[in-house]
Amino acid sequence: LAGRGFRPEGTVVRFKNGVSVGGNEVVVMAGPCSVEGREQIALAAAQVKAAGAKFLRGGAFKPRSSPYSFQGMGLEGLKLLRDVGDASGLLIISEVMEISQIELMLPYVDCFQVGARNMQNFNLLRELGLVRKPVLLKRGIAATIEEVLLSAEYILSGGNYDLMLCERGIRTFETYTRNTMDISAIPVIKKLSHLPILGDPSHGVGLRDKVPAMARAAVAAGADGLLIEVHPNPDKAFSDGAQSLFPEQFEELMASLRLISSAV
Ligand code: PEP
Ligand code: MN
Secondary structure, eight states, X not given: OOBGGGSTTOOOEEOGGGOEESSSOXXXXXXXXXXXXXXXXXXXXXXXXXXXXXXXXXXXXXXXXXXXXXOOOTXXXXXXXXXXXHHXXXXXXXXXXXXXXXXXXXXXXXEEEEOGGGTTOHHHHHHHTTSSSOEEEEOOTTOOHHHHHHHHHHHHTTTOOOEEEEEOOBOOSOOSSSXXXXXXXXXXXXXXXXXXXXXXXXXXXXXXXXXXXXXXXXXXXXXXXEEEEBOSSGGGOSSXXXXXXXXXXXXXXXXXXXXXXXXX
């Protein structure tokens, strides 16, 4: 079902506000790694909206490497996302970590994000296949493209065709960057599958000053959209501050993306 042959013309995932992914636009989803409070998320929303983002991202449930790190605001964070999203006209995307969170999240998000660590949580994927709300499936940290497409199959086979994939970097022998952003995965997935493919340069490189170059590379390679971490005050971020863009950097990035593609 994920193969290009199933839908040669390509999948377009439609959202409210007339936004669609996989059609003629390059859709940018931006915001902080984590929702930290009303003031922070409201400010982030205003900043990314002004620069041209269509989605506000922000984790309420956070998959942290250490159990002692900030784990997210949970339901409170989801409510804040919905509030500021509605107020600013942004769509909402947030990560779902387990089956029990699906029901809880439904009223608050426009799109479920499946994180890299859950790409092969097959029970979660199966359950998301039964939901009638779009899903963004991120590539696992050590997953091959074939494995990404097989994971997509779990969601599609449940009847949920509103699915998008996301390249977010993979683990290689290189340690300079947090992950190695596999730009080539974008044209490969475009060829193999009809599903829209986004790029996440923030997790892809993990270093703020390298994010714009990789964002441009992803768009030049044909990405249908981008997921980018932006924080009103990255140095004070509860998570992923080092890879979060300052709002001014994000605005500059958006302008430079428009030179590469008129679809941004
Ligand atoms: C995130 O988007 O903040 C995140 C945790 O991403 P990933 O699952 O790609 O690590
Ligand atoms: Mn993050």
